[in-house]
Amino acid sequence: MLAKTPLAWKNLTHDVRRLVVAICGIAFAVLLMFTQVGFQNALFDSQVKLIDDLQGDLFLISKAKFTLAAEKRFPMARLNQARSCPGVLGVYPIYTELTTSVVRRIEKGMGNLGYPLRTIGFFLDDPVFHSEEINRQLPRLRVQGTALLDRKSKQTKFPFPLDDDAALEREYLELAGKKLTLVGTFDLGTDFAHDGNLIMSAENFADYYPHRVRFGDPLSVIDIGVVKLLPDADPAEVRDFMEQTLDKDVYVMTREQFRTEEIRFWDDSTPIGTIFLAGKIIGFIVGMVICYQVIYSDIADHMAEFATLKAMGYTTRYFILLILTEAVLLAFVGFVPGTAVSTGLYSWLSARTGLLMVMTLNGLLFVLVATVAMCVASGMLAVRKLLAADPANLF
Amino acid sequence: MNSQTTIPATSGAYSGSMQMPRTVQVQGLNHYFGEGDLRKQALYENHLEVRRGEIVIMTGPSGSGKTTLLTLIGTLRTAQEGSLKVLGNELNGADRDLIVRLRKEMGFIFQAHNLFESLTAYQNVNMAAELVGLDPMIAEGRITSLLTRLGLGHRIHYKPKSLSGGQKQRVAIARGLVHKPKLILADEPTAALDEKSGREVVTLFQELARDEGCTIIIVTHDNRILDVADRIVNMVDGRIKSDVAVKETAVICDFLKDFPLFADLTPNTLAEVADQMMIHEAQPGDVVIRQGDAGDLFYLIRSGRVDVLINDGTQERKVAELKQGQYFGEAALITDEPRNATIVANQPCVFYALGKDNFRAVLETSATFEEELRQALFRRQ
Numbered sequence: 001m002l003a004k005t006p007l008a009w010k011n012l013t014h015d016v017r018r019l020v021v022a023i024c025g026i027a028f029a030v031l032l033m034f035t036q037v038g039f040q041n042a043l044f045d046s047q048v049k050l051i052d053d054l055q056g057d058l059f060l061i062s063k064a065k066f067t068l069a070a071e072k073r074f075p076m077a078r079l080n081q082a083r084s085c086p087g088v089l090g091v092y093p094i095y096t097e098l099t100t101s102v103v104r105r106i107e108k109g110m111g112n113l114g115y116p117l118r119t120i121g122f123f124l125d126d127p128v129f130h131s132e133e134i135n136r137q138l139p140r141l142r143v144q145g146t147a148l149l150d151r152k153s154k155q156t157k158f159p160f161p162l163d164d165d166a167a168l169e170r171e172y173l174e175l176a177g178k179k180l181t182l183v184g185t186f187d188l189g190t191d192f193a194h195d196g197n198l199i200m201s202a203e204n205f206a207d208y209y210p211h212r213v214r215f216g217d218p219l220s221v222i223d224i225g226v227v228k229l230l231p232d233a234d235p236a237e238v239r240d241f242m243e244q245t246l247d248k249d250v251y252v253m254t255r256e257q258f259r260t261e262e263i264r265f266w267d268d269s270t271p272i273g274t275i276f277l278a279g280k281i282i283g284f285i286v287g288m289v290i291c292y293q294v295i296y297s298d299i300a301d302h303m304a305e306f307a308t309l310k311a312m313g314y315t316t317r318y319f320i321l322l323i324l325t326e327a328v329l330l331a332f333v334g335f336v337p338g339t340a341v342s343t344g345l346y347s348w349l350s351a352r353t354g355l356l357m358v359m360t361l362n363g364l365l366f367v368l369v370a371t372v373a374m375c376v377a378s379g380m381l382a383v384r385k386l387l388a389a390d391p392a393n394l395f
Numbered sequence: 396m397n398s399q400t401t402i403p404a405t406s407g408a409y410s411g412s413m414q415m416p417r418t419v420q421v422q423g424l425n426h427y428f429g430e431g432d433l434r435k436q437a438l439y440e441n442h443l444e445v446r447r448g449e450i451v452i453m454t455g456p457s458g459s460g461k462t463t464l465l466t467l468i469g470t471l472r473t474a475q476e477g478s479l480k481v482l483g484n485e486l487n488g489a490d491r492d493l494i495v496r497l498r499k500e501m502g503f504i505f506q507a508h509n510l511f512e513s514l515t516a517y518q519n520v521n522m523a524a525e526l527v528g529l530d531p532m533i534a535e536g537r538i539t540s541l542l543t544r545l546g547l548g549h550r551i552h553y554k555p556k557s558l559s560g561g562q563k564q565r566v567a568i569a570r571g572l573v574h575k576p577k578l579i580l581a582d583e584p585t586a587a588l589d590e591k592s593g594r595e596v597v598t599l600f601q602e603l604a605r606d607e608g609c610t611i612i613i614v615t616h617d618n619r620i621l622d623v624a625d626r627i628v629n630m631v632d633g634r635i636k637s638d639v640a641v642k643e644t645a646v647i648c649d650f651l652k653d654f655p656l657f658a659d660l661t662p663n664t665l666a667e668v669a670d671q672m673m674i675h676e677a678q679p680g681d682v683v684i685r686q687g688d689a690g691d692l693f694y695l696i697r698s699g700r701v702d703v704l705i706n707d708g709t710q711e712r713k714v715a716e717l718k719q720g721q722y723f724g725e726a727a728l729i730t731d732e733p734r735n736a737t738i739v740a741n742q743p744c745v746f747y748a749l750g751k752d753n754f755r756a757v758l759e760t761s762a763t764f765e766e767e768l769r770q771a772l773f774r775r776q
Binding site for chain 1: 582
């Protein structure tokens with residue numbers, strides 16, 4: 001009995017039916033926002049899945065390479081300069097091709113149209129991939145004209161038998177006009193720019209794409225340089241050193257920077273970020289309308305009571321705090337079930353679409369802040385009605 | 396010297412005992428509703444004084460402005476013209492802070508109970524206690540005893556939904572009283588109550604007025620509670636038509652009844668006569684009336700003593716001494732002759748004086764006993 005009368009909470013919970021409707025409404029808005037955040041994260045995560053799958057502490061790319069899909073390369077010499085920097089354990093080149101990397105399936109002597117996918121080449125002795133599955137199959141790639149196929153490549157464009165390695169090997173197909181044999185599969189995933197992936201040895205890569213350099217060694221220009229550091233080296237320090245030492249035509253980035261920059265490109269420079277932003281705003285507005293409705297009708301139903309409080313000497317400050325409290329309470333009681341349902345939806349969607357939908361801390365915080373903001377905003381809109389309550393009309 | 400005032404005898408300005416400070420002082424108060432062409436005056440030149448510990452009942456037909464006056468006194472409307480002092484503070488031009496402070500010293504009881512459905516009776520009352528920062532332990536005792544007193548002891552933790560209309564109204568009354576307000580403004584507080592609980596509420600009002608010096612203004616049409624009023628104010632068309640101190644009027648009527656010419660008058664007519672009397676003061680040695688002057692007033696001695704002197708042509712002789720409750724000056728009014736004696740105050744005196752025309756009017760046109768009986772019977776329907 002010592003605490004002040006919790007009027008906000010009491011008013012909120014008094015009408016159970018209205019409370020349930022309010023919770024459902026706000027939970028729905030929360031769900032909408034979580035769906036947007038989830039899809040966005042999942043899509044952005046798939047944009048940087050290659051970075052996540054690569055080993056290495058620092059990465060070198062050409063300054064002209066604004067995204068992984070841009071075919072801008074830097075000379076081998078940069079990698080050699082990087083190798084000589086203190087703290088470096090090893091540097092490994094990664095080669096990628098997209099536009100000329102066209103796979104045509106030959107069936108009954110006829111080739112289909114052919115669709116581009118990404119070919120990734122590397123020296124088989126370099127520790128480049130995390131994936132145990134890839135590393136186990138490396139010996140098979142030593143044979144000329146072989147590659148591993150990404151199981152998640154689009155089935156409509158690359159309809160190969162994925163479960164049966166023997167059948168896969170019997171497939172007739174051409175890559176960049178040359179015969180290719182698929183000797184196994186691995187797991188990487190598609191993104192906005194890439195419908196599928198192949199992995200092969202650097203030597204095979206040079207065979208398929210001799211035109212990468214007009215004259216000379218096609219392997220002398222590199223797409224991504226992977227730098228592995230000694231265990232006691234500080235990535236940030238080494239990065240700064242390389243930045244100063246290396247010629248200025250490359251970026252040196254830590255794993256986190258590389259990831260962030262890539263996501264930033266898709267977020268800022270393509271409509272994707274805007275589309276998801278619009279989705280989030282719609283969720284926000286839906287929530288605001290519902291929340292406004294709940295708070296407004298609560299105020300409208302209690303005008304006489306609030307006017308009585310005014311007559312008693314309760315001030316504007318009290319009423320604003322009261323509605324603020326009510327709004328924040330609403331936000332939380334709606335957020336909890338909304339999050340629970342969203343978590344369920346995430347795992348269902350993950351199972352169905354293969355997109356990686358994970359409830360991240362950042363996502364949680366974002367939606368929580370948005371939910372509180374939307375409730376507080378609608379509360380402040382509705383409070384004007386309360387402040388208009390006139391105790392003179394009570395007599 | 397002797398001073399003639401325009402203060403009515405029934406205003407209670409003089410009551411024979413010490414005067415309490417004024418809780419409410421209304422002077423020349425005008426109020427308007429609407430603006431421009433639609434501007435309509437609701438209150439005209441209102442004057443009202445209510446003293447500490449008084450219970451004032453305001454009556455009048457609906458639309459007479461009594462509610463407007465009540466909301467103005469309660470700071471719920473902004474005073475526009477004239478002076479309105481409440482608890483010693485001028486409200487015309489008062490700032491927000493002062494208004495909020497004053498509101499906390501007042502208790503409002505509205506016609507509708509206006510309880511929060513979501514809060515229990517206790518919590519509803521506690522909203523008022525919390526606001527003034529009452530110590531929670533003290534508040535708890537006070538809320539419990541108030542609700543028990545109002546017959547809700549067994550329903551303290553019930554929500555309004557499970558209370559009857561009268562019970563809700565009593566919770567609202569407890570809410571208006573819990574913070575020991577200095578001024579209580581109530582609008583038909585007993586309308587929703589039965590005889591017994593209505594009586595309990597007004598008894599509570601009386602105790603608050605007597606024991607805690609609480610001033611209470613009640614707007615009501617409930618004539619069952621008229622007996623608690625110290626003063627009855629009647630408003631018609633935005634004007635205070637009569638403002639009568641009940642006890643003092645009873646005293647005057649008692650005195651007037653002893654006057655043989657008025658002996659046959661009914662209480663109703665006596666009260667009307669009392670209403671027309673004005674207060675008149677005199678210091679020792681003051682000549683109130685002089686022998687030979689034309690007579691224009693009839694005097695009733697409210698307090699003090701006077702000497703009656705008659706000049707028989709050679710010397711002035713004291714023939715009598717008059718005291719409280721006695722009267723003089725009637726002969727000249729009845730016979731239209733000059734004063735037949737001189738009256739000199741020998742103590743500080745207060746008289747209630749009735750003008751010649753009024754005096755005659757009472758005698759000539761006042762209803763006869765039978766006529767008034769007919770009136771009374773007619774009104775019974």
